[in-house]
Amino acid sequence: MQHFAQYDGEWQNRAELSCLLDILAISSRMDLRNEITKEIERLTKTLVVFLQNPNVDRNKLEQTIEQLNQLNLTLMSSSGRVDQVLGQVDLLKCLAQRNSIPGGSCDFDLPAYHFWLNKPLAERLQYTQSWTADLTPIKQSISLLLQFIRSSASPNTVIAKSGFYQQSLDSSQPAQLLRVSLERNAAYFAEISGGKHRFSIRFMLPADTERPSQTEQNVHFSLHICQL
Incomplete structure (x- = not known):
């Protein structure tokens, strides 16, 4: 989404919303917050053990643990389903329904979508940022978890x-x-x-x-x- 959001073109805008719908569809199949929270807690317990190692940069490790704890608190304080925006925004709901039909998002089928695609870039960004607000702590948590896992070997x-x-x-x-x-x-x-x-x-x-x-x-x- 971030890649396509920086471009001011209709097809990039279509790709951006298509990515958002994919993310929301995946989110609807599982309790993402709960799964990520459990993984953060597991990783935090593992890192706490490393605090006893004299060869570890204790200050950096403590900062990392605090960062994980803050992300966990943010996730736990969030309410509602991550994909609830689909039921709240009529444009996204209609687009999700029509996307399963070949050619279903043409301008004569979804004139409101065509109108939105041609709004100024700054205005569209305001919309997408509000629609993805609940996804931000999830994205930050997943990015940090993957960073740790990838660097562990x-x-x-x-x-x-x-x-x-x-x-x-x-x-x-x-x-x-x-x-x-x-x-x-x-x-x-x-x-x-x-x-x-x-x-x-x-x-x-x-x-x-x-x-x-x-x-x-x-x-x-x-x-x-x-x-x-």
Whole structure:
């Protein structure tokens, strides 16, 4: 949304609202605040343990814990469903209904939407900022949690023999995230599958019309197993 919001064009404005509707649709399927709150509390308990480590920057860690606590308080003080704006704003409600129909958001079907798309950029920003106000603490919390999880592991260079790599996991220390890095000009992409006990990575060669096939080459890649 932030990317499209900076442009003053009809198609960028359409993409921005489409992103917002996707976010609201995902939010309606789960209690996001409750899930994020539980994850913040789990992470805070983990970081508190690190305070006993003499090699840790105590001041920075205490600031981080305080930041997490403040985000948690903000989330808990919020009321109502994150997606309640869909029921409050008629334009969004109509757009969500018409978006499931091919060509359903044309100007002759949704003239109010066409009118809104052609409002000045500053005015549209005021609308979208008010519609996404409840999402701001959720976005901040998710960004901070992902930052911690992503930085919790150092990269290891490993080899996928004939394009296949498999590794067992310690079920007592579940991994939150796997990160796979390839050279930008690599001719293949990673296909990851896994469960509680192990994961596997296949490096696939794309094809124009056929299904992708696993490369027969040995693939050197960077792997992060993020656990926190």
